[in-house]
Amino acid sequence: MSNPILKVENLHVNFNTYAGTVKAIRDVSFDLNEGETLAIVGESGSGKSVTTKTLMGLNAKNASIPDNSRLLFKDKNLLALTEEEWQHVRGNEIAMIFQDPMTSLDPTMKIGHQIAEPLVKHRGISEKEALARALELMKGVGIPDAEEHINDYPHQWSGGMRQRAVIAIALAADPEILIADEPTTALDVTIQAQILNLMKKLQKESNSSIIFITHDLGVVAGMADRVAVMYAGKIVEYGTVDEIFFNPQHPYTWGLLNSMPTTDTEEGSLQAIPGTPPDLLEPPLGDAFAPRNVYALAIDSREEPPFFKVSDTHYAATWLLDERAPKVTPPKQILTRWAHWQELQGQEA
C-alpha cells in the first residue's frame, strides 16, 4: 500500500492582494499512497482548501507558486501543466467532491447530463452511452428509482441526494485521486452517516485514493488511514489515524482534540484554544501557534520547529520533542489518550 501516487513537495502558495502577499501555504510536503484515505484537518484559514484547489489547478488568478514547489502525480509535475493539459487531469484523473451540493451543481442542467458530462469530455463516448453509464452511476451511489430521476433538475432533490449526485459526477471518469472538500459539512448527521458509508464502500470497490478535507475529527476518525493536521499554512503533525488520536504530540493537535466535546464530555472539561489564528499577511516568526500555546518555549517565538520523528509514520513539528526541551505534562484528556496508546502498543508487542 505504501506506493505514493501523489507527492507534494515544498508547496508554497502566495496570494497577491492589495493589502500585500498572503502566504497561504508555507512549505507543505506530503505523500498520498494508493488506495488510502488521507485526512487533512485544520480550521478555516489553515490552508487545507487552498492545498486541494492547487491539486486541482483551480487557484484564483492572483495566486503565485514558486518554482521549487512540486506536485508529482505519476512522475509528472502538475504545476508545470498548461491549462489545456490540466483539463485532461481535472475531473478525469483527479476529481473533486465539493462541500455544498447546492452551489456545485448546475441548476439549469438535468442531473443525468451533469453526471454524463465528464464521460463525454474525457472518454469521448456518445451522449447516449454516457447517459447509460450515468444511470449505472446513479444506482451505484444509491439513488432510488434512478430511471425515473435521470431527467430531474437539482432543485427537485434533497441535500443528501444532491450530494450523491456530486459524488457520481466525481466518480464518472473513474479517477485515481478523489479530493473531498468538507463533503458532508452541509448535511444533517443522519445523511452524513449515509454519505460517509457510501464513500467507504465506493473506495473499496475502486481502490482510489482519497484526500479528505474536514474540520470534524469525528469524521476523520471514521474515514482516514492517515491524518495531517494543518495550522497557519503548514502541516504541524502527521501520522496514522491511531497515532494522531491516541499519541498526539503537537500542542495544537491536543487543543483540537480537547475543544471538541463528545457525548461523554463532562461539564466544565471542554478546553478551548485561546486566541485566534495568525494573519498570514505577516506570518509570525517561529512557531505560528506559539501565541496560543500554553506550552510554548522561548525558542518558539524565534525559530520554526523542524519535524521531529515520533515513529516511521509519525512526525510532529514542535520544539517540545527536541531532546533539550523541558518535559511538559499535556492536558488530562491527552494523558488518557496516551495511556490507551500504551495499551495498544502492549497488545501488539
Next chain:
Amino acid sequence: MTEETPKKLVELKDLQLYFNKGKSNEVRAIDHVSFDIYEGEVFGLVGESGSGKTTIGRTILKLYEPTDGTITFDGKDVTKLKGKQLSEFRKNSQMIFQDPQASLNGRMKVRDIIAEGIDVNHLAKSNDERNNRVQELLDLVGLNKDHSSRYPHEFSGGQRQRIGIARALAVDPKFIIADEPISALDVSIQAQVVNLMKELQKKHSLTYLFIAHDLSMVKYISDRIGVMHWGKLLEIGTADAVYNHPLHPYTKSLLSAIPVPDPEVESNRQHIDYDSSIETDGKERTMLEVNPGHFVLATEEEAAAYKLEQQ
C-alpha cells in the same frame, strides 16, 4: 437543576404553527408541541434541518403568530401581550443568532450595536452611563474597550459572536434563545464561545433555549433536551437520559449517526436506520412519561415496550 420544584419560565402548550393552513401545500412546522423551560436551566433542542426547531424559537419570541396553542412566559400569555408588557417581554427575552456576520449591522459601530437595546429601553440616563455599560459588556464577553469604536468587519467570526452575545445581554434579559450560535464558527473557537455562554449563564442566572444540530455540543451545554422531527417533539428528558438511554427509535438513529473522535469506536459504529412509518401510521400518540422526567411520544403499548427495553 436542583430537586426543589423549579419555576417554569417558559411553557408551551399544544403549540401549532401551520404554514399555508388548509391548502394543499400545508406545512405543519410545529405540530402539537408542549414543553416547559425551567428558570435557570439550559434547554437544548435538537433535530435535523426542517424539523421545526428554529421555528419554535422564533415563535416563542413572537416572530411568528402560532396557529393554535399557548406560549406562557413568566406566567403571562405571550400571544396576548400588548404595550408595556410586550416591551417588557421583548427586553427579557433575547436572541443570539447563527451567523454573526449577517446579524450585525455593518454600518454601525460596535458600541452602538451593543447599546441599541439600552437606548430603546431607556436603560441609561446619560451618555457616560451608556458607555460604561458597553465597556462592562465588552469586558464580560472578553473583548477590549477600544473595540467599541470599530465596525463588525474588523472582527473575526468568534469575536463577532461575542459582540452578538454582548448585545443580547445588554438589556439584562432573563431568557436567551441561541439558534445555532456556534455552527458558523471554527472548531477551536466553538469551545471558546460555548464556555463563555455557560459561564455567563451561571453568573447571571440566565435561562437558555439552545438550538443546534451539533448533538455533542448540545449534550455538553444542556440540562434537558428535546428531540424534534418533522415538526413534532418526539422525546424529552435530561441530557444524560436522552443520550444514554434514548427511547424513541428516531433518537436512537440520530445518536448512532454522531461521529466520535476515536478511531476504535468509529470502526465499530453502526448507524441505526430509522423507520419513519412510526410517525405516519395515523395512530394517536401522546407524550408519556416512561421514566421520571423522561417523556416520549408514543402509544400506551409502545411506551410499555420502551420501558421494558430499558430494564
